[in-house]
Amino acid sequence: MSFNNKNSGDADEKSEFVIGRHPALETLKNNQDINKVFIQDQLKADALLEIASIARKKKIIVNKVPKSKLDLLADNQNHQGVVVAVAAYKYETxxxxxxxxxxxxxxxxxxxxxxxxxxxxxxxxxxxxxxxxxxxxxxxxxxxxxxxxxxxxxxxxxxxxxxxxxxxxxxxxxxxxxxxxxxxxxxxxxxxxxxxxxxxxxxxxxxxxxxxxxxxxxxxxxxxxxxxxxxxxxxxxxxxxxxxxxxxxxxxxxxx
Structure with a gap:
């Protein structure tokens, strides 16, 4: 799970951010504590369409946002057009x-x-x-x-x-x-x-x-x-x- 714990008004304070297409897909398939999915508007790619489809089937909010917003959430890392807000990672014992x-x-x-x-x-x-x-x-x-x-x-x-x-x-x-x-x-x-x-x-x-x-x-x-x-x-x-x-x-x- 790709994390960025930078706080944002669009997600709960206890959220972390998953960045990148493959990590986002893995998170959607395996993580139950997802708050929102942010996808870059006007960017079309099969992977992004699949991410949005899976999210909507799971009744997860999908927000289309400008690239500048994703840059902020991802702390300027390469987000590939998608950021997923999830509950803070829980370490095992x-x-x-x-x-x-x-x-x-x-x-x-x-x-x-x-x-x-x-x-x-x-x-x-x-x-x-x-x-x-x-x-x-x-x-x-x-x-x-x-x-x-x-x-x-x-x-x-x-x-x-x-x-x-x-x-x-x-x-x-x-x-x-x-x-x-x-x-x-x-x-x-x-x-x-x-x-x-x-x-x-x-x-x-x-x-x-x-x-x-x-x-x-x-x-x-x-x-x-x-x-x-x-x-x-x-x-x-x-x-x-x-x-x-x-x-x-x-x-x-x-x-x-």
Whole structure:
């Protein structure tokens, strides 16, 4: 879900704004807390017609507005002619993530993001997580990017399908997960070759900060560290790229 929490007189103070055609469609199909749909007047496109049609079938107000209005609502981001006002995003709890996997009778496969700061990285990670069947993502409340419009737009709608929990203390959260029988894997320059990682069973994978990696206290809680071998001149990968490689190794080893 693409969010912009800029307040507007046309939407409730607790509204967030979804921007872009694909995120808007995903929101209309999967989100029940929609207040209004704003579509650029005199702009004709099949995607916009579909958005308007779905909204009207769900008895959601559709307002035709000038581009300048959408620019304001979207904080000058590329809105592609549509903005959807929705109720403020509700984060999941860790207990909720565990309850979901229990209800589905599946072993948990969670991601824990240790202070990811770049919204594009978070959005890309959410998109990969959705594709690979990750059942939940855990992020800290402080010193990390939250669910912003850039995050959601980069996820291209995947944010509607992957629950995200926010916690005050990642170390305490990891300790809780370990008590629940979940194995914790971290990422580091030194560790087991990620291609040998067997992610069967209940697991959680920690992806560290773009520059600092995983914090020392969190690293101490890991059951095993994984590394991505590199032979090039640049001995580092973008956080979302590294996460994608590791997530898909987990996905493959789990027999999916």
């Amino acid at each position: 860790v207990e909720g993530l565990l309850a979901r996997t229990e209800a589905e009778n599946k072993d948990p496969f969670f991601l824990i993001l240790d202070n990811i700061e770049d919204p594009h990285n978070l959005g890309s990670i959410i998109r990969t997580a959705d594709a690979a069947g990750v059942q939940g993502i855990i992020i800290p409340k402080r010193r990390a990017v939250q669910l912003t419009s850039t995050v959601a737009k980069t996820s291209t709608g995947a944010i509607e399908h992957v629950p995200v929990a926010r916690v005050t203390n990642l170390v305490q959260t990891v300790k809780l997960l370990k008590k629940k029988g979940i194995w914790i894997f971290g990422t580091d320059m030194h560790g087991t070759d990620f291609r040998k990682w067997n992610a069967q069973g209940a697991v959680a994978l920690i992806i560290g900060n773009e520059g600092k990696g995983i914090s020392p206290l969190l690293k101490k809680e890991c059951d095993e560290m994984l590394t991505i071998p590199m032979v090039g001149h640049v001995q580092s990968l973008n956080a979302s790229v590294a996460a994608s490689l590791l997530i898909y190794q987990g996905f493959t080893s789990r027999g999916n």
